[in-house]
Amino acid sequence: MTVAMVVFLFLFGAVIGSFLNVCIARIPEGDSIVFPGSRCLSCKTGIRWYDNIPLLSYILLGAKCRYCRAPIAFRYFLVELLTPMLLLGLHARFGMSPVLPIAFAFTAALVVITFIDLRHQIIPDVISIPGALLCIALSPLLPWLEPVTSITGIPVPAAVGRVVQALLGAAIGGGVLYLFAQAYFLLTKREGMGFGDVKLLAMIGAFLGWKGALMSLMIGAIAGSVVGALAMALKGKTLKYAIPFGPFLSLGALCTLLYGEQLIAWYIGR
Numbered sequence: 001m002t003v004a005m006v007v008f009l010f011l012f013g014a015v016i017g018s019f020l021n022v023c024i025a026r027i028p029e030g031d032s033i034v035f036p037g038s039r040c041l042s043c044k045t046g047i048r049w050y051d052n053i054p055l056l057s058y059i060l061l062g063a064k065c066r067y068c069r070a071p072i073a074f075r076y077f078l079v080e081l082l083t084p085m086l087l088l089g090l091h092a093r094f095g096m097s098p099v100l101p102i103a104f105a106f107t108a109a110l111v112v113i114t115f116i117d118l119r120h121q122i123i124p125d126v127i128s129i130p131g132a133l134l135c136i137a138l139s140p141l142l143p144w145l146e147p148v149t150s151i152t153g154i155p156v157p158a159a160v161g162r163v164v165q166a167l168l169g170a171a172i173g174g175g176v177l178y179l180f181a182q183a184y185f186l187l188t189k190r191e192g193m194g195f196g197d198v199k200l201l202a203m204i205g206a207f208l209g210w211k212g213a214l215m216s217l218m219i220g221a222i223a224g225s226v227v228g229a230l231a232m233a234l235k236g237k238t239l240k241y242a243i244p245f246g247p248f249l250s251l252g253a254l255c256t257l258l259y260g261e262q263l264i265a266w267y268i269g270r
Contacts, residue, residue: 013084123196173205
């Protein structure tokens with residue numbers, strides 16, 4: 001990859017990261033992500049273009065609004081840095097192929113879901129449900145989905161077979177997590193996870209297939225358990241301490257997207 005390509009992808013990713021920040025701030029409030037333009041959340045003053053340059057403006061403004069000097073959350077800088085880094089990672093995995101923009105759109109959705117869930121402990125249906133449907137629609141273009149070759153003995157085209165795999169991924173991913181949630185509730189009489197997590201794993205399954213959904217769930221469960229144990233040890237919390245699961249499912253999905261074949265082969269061949 002040339003230096004020019006790295007610079008282009010990084011700048012493009014940073015711009016997309018700036019837009020994702022708008023989504024993270026407005027979607028939970030039910031506001032439009034298009035209008036009005038960017039404005040300070042404290043004084044409501046519109047932000048000029050030169051104060052809205054990804055990464056750079058945050059540094060030059062000292063992480064404060066130019067007008068009211070209210071602090072700007074570090075999350076804005078983090079998302080604008082994380083998004084281009086993820087795009088570079090996806091490019092290293094898929095190259096400049098037709099899969100790259102699809103994988104980047106899926107990853108961008110995971111970024112928005114992660115930061116909304118961390119702050120509000122919700123996963124908006126406006127992302128997960130249309131996301132699952134779009135993943136199913138685009139499934140014929142996803143090479144990692146192993147197409148079902150026949151249905152009740154009748155051969156089917158590869159494109160149709162990949163749609164079937166996406167449908168299976170959504171059903172198995174969402175279904176398994178739903179059963180886990182119900183089992184946890186029956187055993188503890190407390191909700192262990194919300195239906196937002198179920199719908200998120202259904203979206204992940206539609207994109208990565210049923211094997212990818214289960215691998216994402218396993219990675220997310222391990223990561224969530226480690227972080228939960230550390231939080232309880234450091235903060236003296238009990239098992240009732242609520243930790244959003246969406247970020248860990250998103251981490252599992254990203255790991256599976258980038259290294260799924262190696263992870264599945266390692267797990268099966270252990």
